[in-house]
Amino acid sequence: MARSPFTLAASVTSALPRVGVVGVGALTEGTGGRYDSAIADLDDGRRVVVRAPADSTAIPELAAEVRALRALTPGVRGLLPFRAPELLGETGLGDARAVVVDFLPGYRVDAAHLPPGRGAATSLGAALAALHALPLSIVRTEGLPVRTPQQVRTDTARLIDRAQATRRLPVALAHRWQRALDTDELWRFESAVVLGGAGAASFLFEDVDGAPQVTGLLEWHGLSVGDPATDLQWLASAPAAADDVYAAYVASSGRAPDSRARERARLYAELEFASWLVHGHETGRADVIDDAAGLLETLASGVADDDLVGDRPLDVDDAIALLDRMPEASAAVVDTSMQTDAYDPEELSLWVSTAADEDAPEPEDTAEIDLGSLNDEVRPSRRGADDVSTSPIAIVGAHGSDEPEAPGGSVSRDAGDTEVRDGHDGDAAAEAERASEAALRRWLAE
Numbered sequence: 001m002a003r004s005p006f007t008l009a010a011s012v013t014s015a016l017p018r019v020g021v022v023g024v025g026a027l028t029e030g031t032g033g034r035y036d037s038a039i040a041d042l043d044d045g046r047r048v049v050v051r052a053p054a055d056s057t058a059i060p061e062l063a064a065e066v067r068a069l070r071a072l073t074p075g076v077r078g079l080l081p082f083r084a085p086e087l088l089g090e091t092g093l094g095d096a097r098a099v100v101v102d103f104l105p106g107y108r109v110d111a112a113h114l115p116p117g118r119g120a121a122t123s124l125g126a127a128l129a130a131l132h133a134l135p136l137s138i139v140r141t142e143g144l145p146v147r148t149p150q151q152v153r154t155d156t157a158r159l160i161d162r163a164q165a166t167r168r169l170p171v172a173l174a175h176r177w178q179r180a181l182d183t184d185e186l187w188r189f190e191s192a193v194v195l196g197g198a199g200a201a202s203f204l205f206e207d208v209d210g211a212p213q214v215t216g217l218l219e220w221h222g223l224s225v226g227d228p229a230t231d232l233q234w235l236a237s238a239p240a241a242a243d244d245v246y247a248a249y250v251a252s253s254g255r256a257p258d259s260r261a262r263e264r265a266r267l268y269a270e271l272e273f274a275s276w277l278v279h280g281h282e283t284g285r286a287d288v289i290d291d292a293a294g295l296l297e298t299l300a301s302g303v304a305d306d307d308l309v310g311d312r313p314l315d316v317d318d319a320i321a322l323l324d325r326m327p328e329a330s331a332a333v334v335d336t337s338m339q340t341d342a343y344d345p346e347e348l349s350l351w352v353s354t355a356a357d358e359d360a361p362e363p364e365d366t367a368e369i370d371l372g373s374l375n376d377e378v379r380p381s382r383r384g385a386d387d388v389s390t391s392p393i394a395i396v397g398a399h400g401s402d403e404p405e406a407p408g409g410s411v412s413r414d415a416g417d418t419e420v421r422d423g424h425d426g427d428a429a430a431e432a433e434r435a436s437e438a439a440l441r442r443w444l445a446e
Contacts, residue, residue, distance in 0.1 A: 009038055015098065147191065152227045186260045
């Protein structure tokens with residue numbers, strides 16, 4: 001027997017001490033009679049909703065709703081562009097519990113009546129994108145269900161097996177769904193915070209600047225981490241607005257594009273009939289089994305010439321969408337300076353070829369440098385065999401060749417002796433020798 005609004009209102013005073021109820025009325029939430037609900041006005045000016053399960057099957061769902069609402073801390077609610085009911089209190093009501101939440105104003109729109117274009121459709125898409133963008137830790141911290149893509153795939157396979165076990169599942173549908181299960185690409189998605197299959201009627205709308213906008217969301221009992229496509233399966237019931245909802249969802253999402261989301265959503269929508277069949281079989285309800293079997297036969301006829309999973313690669317639109325979501329790669333700034341003050345530019349110019357020297361003929365000999373005449377007390381520090389920063393040869397080689405080359409020709413230097421080659425006079429050679437020795441001394445001193 002359904003509880004009267006007055007019985008439910010009386011439980012409000014138990015759940016919320018020191019408040020009085022000054023008005024009460026019936027509240028129809030469109031939940032198929034699974035809950036007894038009432039709306040109550042309090043003496044402090046608040047309006048609240050009290051709900052209690054109508055039968056034992058709704059008790060776990062209401063308990064899950066309470067856990068979900070507790071997970072929605074003020075910080076989490078601040079991330080959402082719409083309101084969620086706030087849990088105000090609980091109290092016992094016979095063999096069940098009554099839950100009191102604040103009242104959210106607004107109206108609902110059934111999916112079949114959702115109009116296309118800007119307004120309700122685009123607002124719904126943006127609202128779903130905001131929900132799916134919530135941090136996963138919100139769900140994990142509260143201990144709510146978390147499912148990976150592989151677990152989602154396994155659960156889907158299990159449901160199909162159970163439906164086949166009833167022997168009332170059309171063979172064509174079984175093959176259709178099995179092909180979807182076997183398509184690996186279909187199950188490559190990023191898990192997100194989801195409502196677990198809530199539809200368009202779960203959202204509340206209000207007119208803002210003459211257009212309907214989502215201002216609230218009810219039915220949080222399915223809050224979990226899972227496949228975002230589960231919250232899009234209702235699009236199959238909104239043919240007029242489906243494309244606009246999904247386009248707004250993609251445009252508002254900061255997640256990587258999921259080119260197979262709508263195909264999985266369609267699969268989940270079809271599997272609702274399989275769930276209904278399994279429910280009837282497990283509860284021994286012949287009427288439910290017959291109803292589900294009839295729906296499945298109709299579905300099989302309707303999709304006979306339609307492949308659920310198309311063999312299409314990533315198309316141009318998907319590629320563009322992917323590129324638009326890629327962060328801009330800024331070119332790394334490479335500083336090619338030697339990052340040392342142990343050289344003089346004029347001296348270094350004697351060792352590194354300039355653009356003006358590019359046309360000069362290559363030297364026939366290689367410079368041989370004997371360090372024996374340098375001060376034996378000056379030695380480079382060795383930091384490691386692979387540390388090229390301690391080697392002047394390696395540093396110069398990074399800008400030119402592996403070995404330093406004397407400008408304009410090759411100089412072979414022995415201790416105390418100078419030989420001039422390639423037509424240079426003695427003064428030029430001596431000057432070059434002094435400059436190079438000075439440069440080497442500075443490098444080695446480092």
